Structures are given as structure tokens and as C-alpha cells.
Amino acid sequence: MSETFDKQATLAGLSLGKATEYREIYAPNLLQAVPRSMNRVELNLTAELPFYGTDRWNGYELSWLNSKGKPQVAIMRCEVPVSSPNLVESKSFKLYLNSFNQSHFDSIELVAEALTKDLSQCAGEKVEVILFKPAAFSQMQISSFDAMSIDDLDIEVKDYQLEPSNLSSGGKQIEETLTSDLLKSNCLITNQPDWGSVFIRYQGQQINHEGLLRYLISFRQHNEFHEQCVERIFCDIMAHCKPNKLSVYARYTRRGGLDINPFRSNFEQIYPEVRLARQ
Structure with missing residues (x-):
């Protein structure tokens, strides 16, 4: 009962939906933290985490004024470690970045320092921040996942409520990398749609592709934050398919100039940046 009360109180205190x-x-006081434990208790992740990883954010609407009042722009990338006690609430992140617009900074390095300090304080652990100057923008090419898409499977779908029992595996041991662009969930508070592509790499008994696609589609009317959805996907696949190795990586479409890309794995680190066409 106390967990329910704490969750409701935490959500009620956010600017999201208001x-x-x-x-x-x-x-910097615009930043709002959401305890990761709020969702991890429900997933029984109360002891050592079964994964490591990061929440990779890209910010495309970062601007400030230099010491002479001339506007400056940059693209921000930051990594919030999965071990941090808090995730950064996305609307507050957008509002915080907007607060740089008419603020003077003597250098881009000072902007990066401010971002690192403030985001680390919000997350409760050191956050890594990189700022890219306009000269580097052309290097950020749109690409795709090096994986086999399961979206062309000719399946019939009638249920859009979360259903982990769709997941199953069996037969030969395999190493496989799969992807789907059909991931959609909804914001926990506003019910706005969150669109994403998901990348799943695993080693173990082969996962049933049709069941996996049905499972991913079953998020379509599910309400949860991006980071929580990815952790749920990881935990459900581990519970129902029992792979020896597993990585789950979701690339969500941007909103308000920000995209979020949670990565969870029990055997590898996040991959070099790949910006998808929908981002």
C-alpha cells in the first residue's frame, strides 16, 4: 500500500500533463526526477539488477547566448546510467533545456559543465554529456539497425493489452539479432503515444518470432515511461524465453526536440550511435 501511495505522490508532483x-x-530547478524503484518493484528488481546499460538522450533544440549576446546552437547527447536511482522526466528535461535560450555562457564547455552537473544531480549519479558543434552535424547520418526485421510476418492481431505469455522459445541454440518498428506505448500520465523501434540481440533457444511480434504489439495500449517499457521487455524475455545473453535497445521518436534511447544488456555495452529515419 505504501508503494502505491508513493508512486501516486511522485507522479502527482510532476509537471507532466499540466x-x-x-x-x-x-x-536547473526545472529538472524533475522519477525514482527507478517505482517501476522496478513491480518487476521484482529489488536486488542486484539483471542488466546494465544506459538511457541515451539526444537533444536537438539546445541554444544559448555567448558573452556578446550572439545565439549559439549545439546538439546534446547524454548518457544516464541504468544504476542511477532516478530517471530524468522528459517534459522537465525539455523545459530545462529551453531555459538556456536567453542565458549567457562564455563557452560551450561551460554549457556542458552546467548540463553535466544538473543532470547528474537529478539522476543521482554521474551523467555523461557531449555537445556537438554545427560543424559536426553533417557527420550524424541516418542509418538503420543491422538486424532482421520481424515486421513482415503475416499475423492476425486482436488484442492490444500487454501480454507476456505471447513469448516462447524452443529448439536449437542460436545467436540472433531482431528488430521491429511497431513498438508503441503511451505516456504513463498524459496517455500521449510514444513511438519507437526496438532491437533485440540474444543467444539461446530460438525465440518464436510471431510470438515476439505479438508481444511487442501488445504494448500498444500500455501506459509506462520509455525506460520502464524497455526494462519490462528485457525481464519478460528473460522470464519466458530464458536466453543466455540478451540486449534490448529501443530508439524512440523525438518529442520537443528530445529522443530517448534506453539500452539494457547482460553481456555488452551500448552500440555506436545510429540515428533512425523516424528520429
């Missing part, structure tokens, strides 16, 4: 005044002067 009318908001946009501020253009640097305001």
Missing part, C-alpha cells in the same frame, strides 16, 4: 510556463533563463 499547463506550464516556458522559461528562457537558466533554471
